[in-house]
Amino acid sequence: MTALFWKLVVTALCFLEVPGVSAVPGLRNKYGVWLSMAQPYVYELGQRCGADTGCLVSLYKEEGIGEDPLGEYQLEREHYNTSSGTTLILSARTYDNGIQIFKHEFPDGLKGTSTGNKDLVSACYPRLLLPSNSDAPNLRYITPGGNMAGWVLYSQGSMATDLDWFRDGEDGGLVVLFQAEEETVSSVVVSALTQPMATNVWLDRDQRTLDWGVQGQAQDIPAGFEYEVIAYPGDQGITKNIIAWGEALQYYHATVKMYDSSADFLTYYTDNGAYHYYNPLPYMNYYDTLISVYNYSVDNNIPFSRLQLDSWWYYKGVGNGVKNWTEMPEVFPDGIVKLHEITGLPIIAHNRYFSSNTDYAQQNGGQYPFTVDEATGMSLPLDKNFWDDLLDQAVTWGLATYEQDWLDRQYMHTSALHTNLTLGATWLDNMGKAAEERSLNIQYCMSFPRHLLHSATLPAVTQIRVSGDYFYYPDQWRIGVSSLLAHALGLRPFKDVFWSSRENVNNIYSDCEYVLPDEEHPGKFIYQYGGRVNITASGKPCVPWRNFGWDDLYYTSDLCENLCKNPQNIRDGAFCYTKASFDIPEEEWEWEYCNVPRCNYDCYVFNGSLYVGDQNVTQSGQACVDWAGDHGIHGAVCRNPDNEVAPWCYVTDDHSRTDYCNNKCPEPVELNSHLQSAVSTLSGGPVGVGDETHNLNVELIMKSCNAEGRLLHPTKPLTVVDGYFFSSDYREVWTGYSIIGEYIFGIIFLAEVDKTLQMTPSQLNLENAFTTNTFLFSNYPEDLTYSQNVSPGQTIDLLACGGSLNFCLLYTSPALQTDLGELFILGE
């Protein structure tokens, strides 16, 4: 961004003088400077060099004014000399409305900048000095973290007492600080404005500074490299400020998102959590399975408009990465193209990280330059023409939306993405531009905050997953904050697939523990549990993993809530802690195994063809008799040697009669598909249904779309209100609205809200929906009768809507002035 009216003014301009603050401005709010600045530093030739230690020397300062897409600004710019004699330029632009942009330029580059730690910062500016706890006891933070746009490790809390959960480094990148002062809430959103893939934020807990800068393992900073950090202050409330920040990013980058029809029409999904994830119908390939779904949907008037194909269709290589992104003939004998032609449905196709033995890499005899990491089994394409060719090919079989999944792992395990500062942006830009040129949309999945931020520059990236996988994360419907971030950046939030029915029997999500031989350690086993048991064998409640930081420590093990797990196979079975926290020394923590059934030993999964347990009683209570060598089996046990639908055994000595056994492992059920449907539809993003065909709940599905499959989205999706950041009483209170003509119809969603709350329209972010007399009424549950006439300025009494997974929907309707008096239109 070049300043339009750049002038170098040698004489000092009139700046708001704030005592005790260095020449470089600190973080501002409407009262002046809020956080002061600490001295910047860089790592050069392996040494940390700071302006405070005299090794980074200020050469001269300039001041000036200018203008860019965010408005007119005042500028302070300081030139520094490093220990090797190269120049750094640090500048701060301050806009009338208080926005600040900090820019770090490296005209000559810098050598040897790695700190050796991917979470640190190797060239730091700005560096914000946090106030002491006694000076700012009410200062609070919001830090998205980890994948799914920062949902998985999302954290908020007090800067005085909750710093253990502050998310920074590789998996952080966005910080909101706020405090209530003089009856208003001052907040500031700080993030990379440019180069989010190459930069980090690091909270230096000892120095109490918040350091922004080049990511910690950058080996060298190339000549001409620069990055910018934006601090967006506001006193209109936190949620409004986040939206204003996001709009500023979009405006600054002049990004106009492509139209995304796959976020506007009903989709059938086959990803993790869906019935057909790695699970076609018995005796059928995926082609026939999906054709049967399609046939059923046509016969029952379910207007699926898109089909999503998850990772089960292409070839995997080393490390389970992509060997080549082509359909396996056993899955689609006539190609995806046949499916596309017969159904006419555009395809949303999943892709993951590339394997180190991917056929595309020149290293493996392929055509394209890749960077290959043998140690992690991953590789990354370097050139845009790879994406051009890949997507050209995919367009021929009906691709409409390219779903890039595993963004976090690709980033974490590709060493060049940490050492080469321009590679991250180049990779995503190549993918994004190739998609844009072909009018394809992109869905980001498992994105870190840095990917989310980078998407602000890419018109093709239009949708983003905003919570963990369905079933593995029972709480994954809680998307009020991540949807807010997505919405702020012009992205459609995706809640992930859901079941429209309570049950889908014979699904692959059995609640049991897999015991698999450990190939690297012969004689040992790997114990894998992904179920929902949350108490130990002796009945003690499990402590949530995040209470002692294991959700972050074992990031790739998906340690959600307080469910029993065995992260990285450190023990011989699923376990959890019964006593552990940041405040208790680790030696004093206590853990116990959980009593979870072992798949195919204690109970059978699927059709039980792998069942080897001791069950000897059938479904009707008859005793099994000895197989006596039949099918090579001995003993009186249930088995499925012949591809039956379940294990069975002989129940008469002469083997004349058989019976099935029903010791199936417990399978999860969907406890409230209405909640799933409401959250998905009102998220404003894609809606993906994933039941087994005959379990598709037509009535519920049709609540989310019209007969053509067009989703009934609100204009502004449901997102949290400010109360969420202050008190758990407001979880989950989400609001949104629809604009029809000149009228605004509000939507208030209340889930698991145990107390009645009194809130003003502005606390609900719905002040525009209550400018006239307004009728507030309940839409869901259907038997709920609640209504209130609200006059302008009035406080609203919300009803309690408590209980696990319980929710209510309230709608508002403004008075229309007619000859007959005020008229209210009720309806969806």
Ligand SMILES: *[C@@H]1O[C@H](CO)[C@@H](O)[C@H](O)[C@H]1NC(C)=O
């Ligand atoms: C910059 O630093 C180098 C190395 O310390 C020194 O030799 C050089 O004179 C400095 N340049 C300026 C303009 O101060």
Ligand SMILES: *[C@@H]1O[C@H](CO)[C@@H](O)[C@H](O)[C@H]1NC(C)=O
């Ligand atoms: C039974 O399960 C096995 C292994 O998962 C599978 O190969 C087979 O096709 C299944 N049979 C049926 C009838 O589903």
Ligand SMILES: *[C@@H]1O[C@H](CO)[C@@H](O)[C@H](O)[C@H]1NC(C)=O
């Ligand atoms: C789907 O419907 C078509 C047309 O009615 C029929 O020919 C085909 O056999 C059906 N396929 C499946 C798998 O149900």
Ligand SMILES: *[C@@H]1O[C@H](CO)[C@@H](O)[C@H](O)[C@H]1NC(C)=O
């Ligand atoms: C993809 O990989 C499979 C397995 O190695 C191989 O058989 C197939 O030929 C490859 N397809 C293409 C298009 O490279």
Ligand SMILES: *[C@@H]1O[C@H](CO)[C@@H](O)[C@H](O)[C@H]1NC(C)=O
């Ligand atoms: C870093 O990546 C860029 C692509 O963004 C590439 O052009 C450059 O050669 C790489 N630099 C090094 C040192 O590998």
Ligand SMILES: *[C@@H]1O[C@H](CO)[C@@H](O)[C@H](O)[C@H]1NC(C)=O
């Ligand atoms: C375990 O999960 C169930 C179902 O979600 C919940 O009702 C119960 O309170 C949980 N127990 C503990 C100890 O967390």
Ligand SMILES: *[C@@H]1O[C@H](CO)[C@@H](O)[C@H](O)[C@H]1NC(C)=O
């Ligand atoms: C079934 O198994 C139980 C427990 O292992 C055992 O006590 C019982 O004798 C067995 N019954 C038959 C009929 O084999």
